[in-house]
Amino acid sequence: MNAKNSQSFVDDFMNYVKSKDPRQPEFHQAVHEVVESLADYLLDNPRYLHARILERLVEPERIIQFRVPWIDDRGKIQINRGFRVEMNSAIGPYKGGLRFHPTVNQSILKFLAFEQVLKNSLTSLPMGGGKGGSDFDPKNKSDNEVMRFCQSFMTELSRHIGAYTDVPAGDIGVGGREIGFLFGQYKRIRNEFTGVLTGKGVEWGGSLIRPEATGYGAVYFAKEMMSTRGESFAGKIVCISGSGNVAQYACEKVIELGGKVVTLSDSSGAIYDPDGIDTEKLAYVMELKNIHRGRIREYADKYGVQYMKGQRPWSIKCDVALPCATENEINKEEAEILTRNGCFVVAEGANMPSTEEAVRHFINTKILFGPGKAANAGGVAVSGLEMTQNSMRLAWSRKEVDDKLHSIMCNIHEMCVKYGKTTHDFTNYVKGANIGGFVKVANSMIAQGLV
Numbered sequence: 001m002n003a004k005n006s007q008s009f010v011d012d013f014m015n016y017v018k019s020k021d022p023r024q025p026e027f028h029q030a031v032h033e034v035v036e037s038l039a040d041y042l043l044d045n046p047r048y049l050h051a052r053i054l055e056r057l058v059e060p061e062r063i064i065q066f067r068v069p070w071i072d073d074r075g076k077i078q079i080n081r082g083f084r085v086e087m088n089s090a091i092g093p094y095k096g097g098l099r100f101h102p103t104v105n106q107s108i109l110k111f112l113a114f115e116q117v118l119k120n121s122l123t124s125l126p127m128g129g130g131k132g133g134s135d136f137d138p139k140n141k142s143d144n145e146v147m148r149f150c151q152s153f154m155t156e157l158s159r160h161i162g163a164y165t166d167v168p169a170g171d172i173g174v175g176g177r178e179i180g181f182l183f184g185q186y187k188r189i190r191n192e193f194t195g196v197l198t199g200k201g202v203e204w205g206g207s208l209i210r211p212e213a214t215g216y217g218a219v220y221f222a223k224e225m226m227s228t229r230g231e232s233f234a235g236k237i238v239c240i241s242g243s244g245n246v247a248q249y250a251c252e253k254v255i256e257l258g259g260k261v262v263t264l265s266d267s268s269g270a271i272y273d274p275d276g277i278d279t280e281k282l283a284y285v286m287e288l289k290n291i292h293r294g295r296i297r298e299y300a301d302k303y304g305v306q307y308m309k310g311q312r313p314w315s316i317k318c319d320v321a322l323p324c325a326t327e328n329e330i331n332k333e334e335a336e337i338l339t340r341n342g343c344f345v346v347a348e349g350a351n352m353p354s355t356e357e358a359v360r361h362f363i364n365t366k367i368l369f370g371p372g373k374a375a376n377a378g379g380v381a382v383s384g385l386e387m388t389q390n391s392m393r394l395a396w397s398r399k400e401v402d403d404k405l406h407s408i409m410c411n412i413h414e415m416c417v418k419y420g421k422t423t424h425d426f427t428n429y430v431k432g433a434n435i436g437g438f439v440k441v442a443n444s445m446i447a448q449g450l451v
């Protein structure tokens with residue numbers, strides 16, 4: 001298909017999306033990346049165009065928005081906004097996390113839900129796509145405030161979700177504590193102990209390896225990409241951003257595979273530890289972040305290393321970059337610095353952490369770039385395995401779950417190569433992931449008729 005045709009196809013489609021929702025830049029960004037990857041494939045396979053699959057994919061099946069009133073510790077009434085975007089249920093119940101962060105709005109959740117549809121399809125498990133959350137900020141809130149908020153949030157959300165309908169999980173700002181409060185309230189309202197959420201505690205229906213899954217999965221994916229060039233993590237310098245759940249377990253797996261992690265960050269700044277974060281220092285980070293809910297600056301104070309206030313870690317020389325914080329955290333300039341410094345692997349642990357210009361730069365320079373919907377699919381994959389275990393009323397061992405996670409990440413890598421290999425020595429993983437995720441959903445939508 002000639003380039004002019006596919007460019008005008010992309011432009012026309014983006015004009016259509018933007019005219020419907022002009023003020024949703026993150027959603028446009030996510031859709032644009034996918035449509036660019038799919039254009040040639042769609043023009044070569046017109047049955048998807050006739051069925052108007054793309055137009056249907058960008059239209060959420062349902063969006064629920066609701067008021068979340070709660071009372072803070074001073075007795076003051078607080079009002080937040082709650083959402084659930086039920087994007088696509090062609091291959092299974094809606095599945096995707098809840099994000100609690102002040103930036104949450106419809107644009108952010110539609111981008112995340114759209115990504116989730118293709119990501120979940122890549123896992124090969126039967127999960128549709130959704131995403132939800134609230135503009136509630138859990139930072140500096142007491143456990144009681146978080147509980148009251150979660151209970152109010154679930155009081156409304158419980159009408160819309162269910163083990164066979166929509167199964168939320170965690171995302172930024174929603175971890176084990178929040179999932180516990182949400183699950184408790186669902187059970188109380190519905191009088192039903194069911195696998196309605198994933199990321200549950202292992203004592204009450206959760207899966208082993210779920211907390212580790214996104215970080216481990218991103219490293220497994222990076223390892224597969226590296227092996228196509230005869231490389232491995234041994235001796236590699238690795239920059240990780242973030243210091244939450246994804247970053248922590250990515251760090252743990254890199255250490256295990258012999259790499260040296262030299263950075264972590266949070267929204268206030270980054271630390272640079274040239275000696276590498278070892279298991280003991282990582283245990284400190286986990287306690288600092290998960291128990292004390294402290295700031296990464298305290299790591300720099302404790303170990304006497306450099307703190308880069310207000311900065312991201314990408315100026316530090318590395319071989320591998322694992323962005324595990326949030327969207328748009330690597331811009332074009334940072335992407336150029338990374339590759340100039342010799343970085344040849346980027347695997348996205350977060351959702352859409354690289355801007356479109358950064359992605360273009362990584363692809364043009366032919367480094368190994370693993371987009372989030374492939375590289376971070378391990379989290380939702382183990383959520384899918386948690387659903388399986390809940391249905392069976394059985395629990396698998398750590399090794400069983402980890403082996404399954406590993407083989408799912410290898411399959412996703414294979415799928416990306418199948419659809420994204422452009423020359424004998426280069427795979428465009430963005431293209432591979434987008435086409436690979438699309439085909440199953442699109443075929444299922446056609447089979448199920450116009451719904």
Ligand code: GLU
Binds near residue numbers: 097171172377
């Ligand atoms: N929030 C995670 C993601 O972005 C996990 C979702 C889930 O486990 O359902 O994929």
